Amino acid sequence: MGLMATLPPVIERYELKYVVPRWLVDPISEFLAPYCELDGHSASEADYFYPVNSLYFDTPCYRFLQLRQWGADQRFNMRVRAYGDGTEGPFFAEIKFKSATSIKKFRATLHGAEWPEIIQSGSAASNLSCVDPRERVSRDLFLQLAESYAIEPKIFTCYRRRAYISQMDDYARVTFDINMRYRPQDPLYSTHPYSLCPDEGSCINYDAATIYNDELQYGDNVVLELKATIGAVPVWMIELIRRFELKQIGFSKYLNSSLTEHLENGWTYMPPDRIVA
Known part of the structure; x- marks a missing residue:
């Protein structure tokens, strides 16, 4: 899992999201071949999809979620992420600030022994000499916001990801x-x-993306994201959008999972074909 630890602690980028049918994954992957390669996680998996686990935090009254629902131009969310089975570190504390069309992401590594005590106590960071100096700002900001907003765990999400990184640009991911x-x-x-x-026995599927958007077709249940440095979207990425006639759409994992849980009441009203036994 070393590759994720090498991502910069602060990233400013565009994030363009699309929801596409599964059958488009391979054609788009073929299109990417001259420009990108699989990241280290994907390359190590037989089907090129690796597990991603995220725990989202919010205020006791769901202030972050409300701002997302209202479509506020200035908003952020907070999460801790793990890869693999989620039982061992490193873990990654992340803040994603959204301002109009751009994203600024702060990311700090948490070692296995720190989690979850660092959130519960809020003081662990200052006592650790092993903190990467480049990540200290991100770590301190996460802890400051955690204390200021009295954040608490709200919802856990997991999915499988295939990721490509550009070999021609300073920063571009698909x-x-x-x-x-x-x-x-x-x-x-x-x-x-x-x-x-x-x-497996306690998680509920929410990738039937048609739940909250009538414009999508049945089976459009793969979330495709294009990520690029602000002001430096690659030409090949623009061509990808044109060739596959992609239509941008908002898709928030925190928002959609929360709506599924609170509006459909999770297990009670969940259609049987979306329950993982």
Whole structure:
């Protein structure tokens, strides 16, 4: 999992999201071949999809989620991410600020022994000499916001990702996300609110993306993301959009999983074909 640790602690970028059918994954991957290669995680998997696990935090009254629902131009979310089975570090504390069309992402590495005590106590960072100086700003900002907003775990999401990185640009990525699932982890109801370990028996699918958007076709359940440095979107990325006639759409994993849980009441109203046994 070393590749993820090498990502810069602060990234400013555009993120363009599309929801496409599964059959488009291979043709788009073939298009990318002259420009990109699989990242280290994808290259190590037989089907090129690797597991991503994220725990989203919010204020007790869901302030972050409300801003996302209202479409506020200035908003952010906070999460901790893990790869693989989610039982071991490193973990990654992340803040994503959205301002109009751009994203600024802060990312700091948390070692296995720090999690989840660093969130619960808020003081661990200052006692660790092993913190990468480049990440200290991101780490301190995460802890400051955690304390200021009294954040708590709200929902766990997991999915499988195929990721490509550009070999021609300073920073450009293309990702496909499939098998999106969630589990509510509010500390009022969850026995393990800080867990980053997916449990097949307790996670619910929410990748039927037609739930909240009538413009999508049935089967459009792969989230495609194009990520590029602000002011430096590659020409090949623009050509990809044109060739496959991609239509940009908003898709927030935190928002969609939360809507599924709170509006459909999770297990109670979930159609049987979207429940993972």
